[in-house]
Amino acid sequence: MAVTKRTSSNVLLDTALKNFYSAAEEMGLEEGLVEILSRAERKLCVSIPVTMDDGTVKVFDGYRVQYSTALGPAKGGLRFHPDVTMEECEALAGLMAWKCSLAGIPYGGGKGGVACNPLELSPAEKERITRTFAARIEPLVGAWTDVPAPDVNTGGQEMVWLMDTISKMRGRLEPAIFTGKPISLWGSKGRTQATGRGVATCVRELLKAAGKDVKGSSAIVQGFGNVGTYCALTLVEMGAKVVAISDITGGYYCPDGLDIQKAFEYVTNHPKHLLDGYAQPGLQKMAGEDILYLAADVLCPCALEGAINGKNGAKIQAKFIVEGANGPITPEGDAALPKDILVVPDFLANSGGVVGSYFEWVQDLGGFFWSEEEYNQKLLTLMADNFWRVWNYAKEHKVTMRRAAFLVAIKRVADAVKMRGVFL
């Protein structure tokens, strides 16, 4: 009996399914396992009624998807964005399952979010949305069941509101349910920077693998939020020149290298954390998308999914792409890229975030906290080791790094399902 393949009108979910089925076919995965692993274990849709500052009531849609818990508690971020849908959460939750598996950490995959536009919300409205969302997903979350974290437009403050709401509902402090918390409230030194540092580590190792040095190389970083800023700052620390950055306000290009520390301070102090109005000598302002087509050694798309697609893939000039965002290249984009471009896939390149979250969870469960040096040393060693594991597998099996990462990741989850038995 042949597997009936699922498809979706949501591009991200359809891509995730296609990637999964094609890797599963190549590795000869049993049909039953293909059926199990092509579906999320649990999907929760909630409505979030909120009194806005003007006294009106608005109802927002929220989601949490647990794609797999075969290897451990579901793990993955919560996104606040107008485009959040159940399908997007399912795709990203699946990606988390493969990411955690590939990283070798004891987690399954989850993802969630609220369809809202944070740029249009006051802090008080954001707090009410977050707390009501927490109350509505309360039956799912727990240190040993499902551990959410920050994603697009969420960070330490949202994690504290979530933790506080669940703790009050349960009548005890529950710090290990959410990661990405501030250091003062059971967070970990290093977690905020972890994803970007991990992306930059992959850039360094990739250049090494190609016989080049990160020192003196040039990079483009799309997206100047959590992942993009710390990726750019770390690349500069490593001696690279970041020639272009962008956010929703546009692209900022300086062929001699941007002052990333200055740009970082600028967005930190900007009321909406935007680059809008940023200036430095030699800076050229351009459309945000246009920075993708500049010449540089490495391009790090660290914004949102689908940035590189069938329409613009052929225009990329960088020699290497390291995917900081989740799903920044569509399959059509992959096919349109000039043939000699090497790509480090998202669920390897940005796994520093969830590995960093794992370290925070371990510290919360133990109630004993590490120094930043210890955290970074463990994180960056693991990132470099994982990079080389996938690089070597890809060379040995003559496949792309994306395919290699899928093959390794799916096998670990499939083995866990087989050993635990299918009737979980």
Ligand SMILES: NC(=O)C1=CN([C@@H]2O[C@H](COP(=O)(O)OP(=O)(O)OC[C@H]3O[C@@H](n4cnc5c(N)ncnc54)[C@H](OP(=O)(O)O)[C@@H]3O)[C@@H](O)[C@H]2O)C=CC1
């Ligand atoms: N945070 C984490 O630990 C992890 C995040 N990721 C992934 O990384 C990506 C970024 O997440 P994160 O940094 O946390 O999110 P943030 O919300 O902190 O930042 C997103 C950034 O992307 C920018 N952006 C959005 N749309 C565009 C666009 N069209 N062109 C250029 N820039 C754009 C935003 O601009 P603006 O600020 O102007 O809106 C912002 O600078 C997402 O795909 C996320 O899933 C993956 C692993 C872990």
Ligand SMILES: O=C(O)CCC(=O)C(=O)O
């Ligand atoms: O830190 C985490 O738990 C997950 C981060 C995340 O959502 C991601 O890696 O995409």
